[in-house]
Amino acid sequence: MTIITLPTADQAPVVPSRRLSVAPMMDWTDRHCRVFHRHISKHTWLYTEMVTTGALVYGDVERHLRFNEEEHPVALQLGGSDPTDLATSAKLGEQWGYDEINLNCGCPSERVQKGAFGACLMAEPQLVADCVKAMRDAVSIDVTVKHRIGIDDVQSYDFVRDFVGKVADAGCTTFIVHARNAILKGLSPKENREIPPLKYDYAYQLKRDFPDFEIIINGGIKTEAEIDEHLKHLDGVMLGREAYHNPFVMANFDQRYYGDSRAPLTRDQVLEAMIPYIQAQLAQYGPLGLKLNSITRHMLGIMTGLPGARAFRQTLSDSKKLALGDANLLLEAAARLRIAA
DSSP: OOOOOOOOGGGOOOOOOTTEEEOOOTTTSSHHHHHHHHHHOSSSEEEOOOEEHHHHHSSOHHHHHOOOGGGOSEEEEEEOOOHHHHHHHHHHHHHHTOSEEEEEEOOOOHHHHHTTOGGGGGGOHHHHHHHHHHHHHHOSSEEEEEEOSEETTOOOHHHHHHHHHHHHTTTOOEEEEEOSEEOOSSOOHHHHTTSSOOOHHHHHHHHHHSTTSEEEEESSOOSHHHHHHHHTTSSEEEEOHHHHHSGGGGTTHHHHHHOOOSOOOOHHHHHHHHHHHHHHHHHHHHHHHOOTHHHHGGGTTTTTTSTTHHHHHHHHTOHHHHHTTOTTHHHHHHHHHHHHO
């Protein structure tokens, strides 16, 4: 278990702004992925996979909430629609040391809809406001909301404007806008990330209508040039799958967007930095509790775009080598890349 020492009010740590962040992604942004990303960028905000309130109220809290101290700043995303359960879960998140609690109002999957949360909550802005108020009353850290711009065939900007306005009445001032509609029936989660058109101008208009709020944009963003353009209009940019499949895209974020004068780690240095972490995790949880692949699977994209990247991925995906549980496989994969290149 990770032991978190909570700071007192006069010792609260100074955390970077949410100028850049990596989106919560189910089955991907677990604690191992976040440590890996943290070696690439020291300041970019990291988000957990969505954790349901049921998993915390009735399940294994430690399994769902444990994380590593080096992950800060890190936010806990919650899925739920019961204000009492969300308040309880948010309080647990604060006790475990998370820097932010985020409410999921954007996931369109039918499984999530059956739990009456995710994107379908956008149809019930008063309920979302009640949930936000309950969480804000329970914790002292930020409570934020991640949402879509509409659901199903609702195309009017007024819909998302009114949703944000109602939720803001409960005290929420940070909104992370996935700038697509969520189609609740007929499209898979993957199709929901690709088929509904992106409408970045809706997020820009939200900032104009609510200038005092922190408005962060998400959806289809891949390059620094795109980030730069969005930051002319908005307070922050959240990357999703690009950060996972091509994680070294974040290598210059600290210098470019946070004014950090330190040189970023090279790809090889990131791999070397991960070896002690992997060794410690394997020693702590053992081969029956943790497989090497559960960490290295998040690292397959670090060489994206380089000659020999395929050889790197092949080595790091070799089941026989992974079964040996040797973290130095990272260095072997990097050497194979250089030979192939």
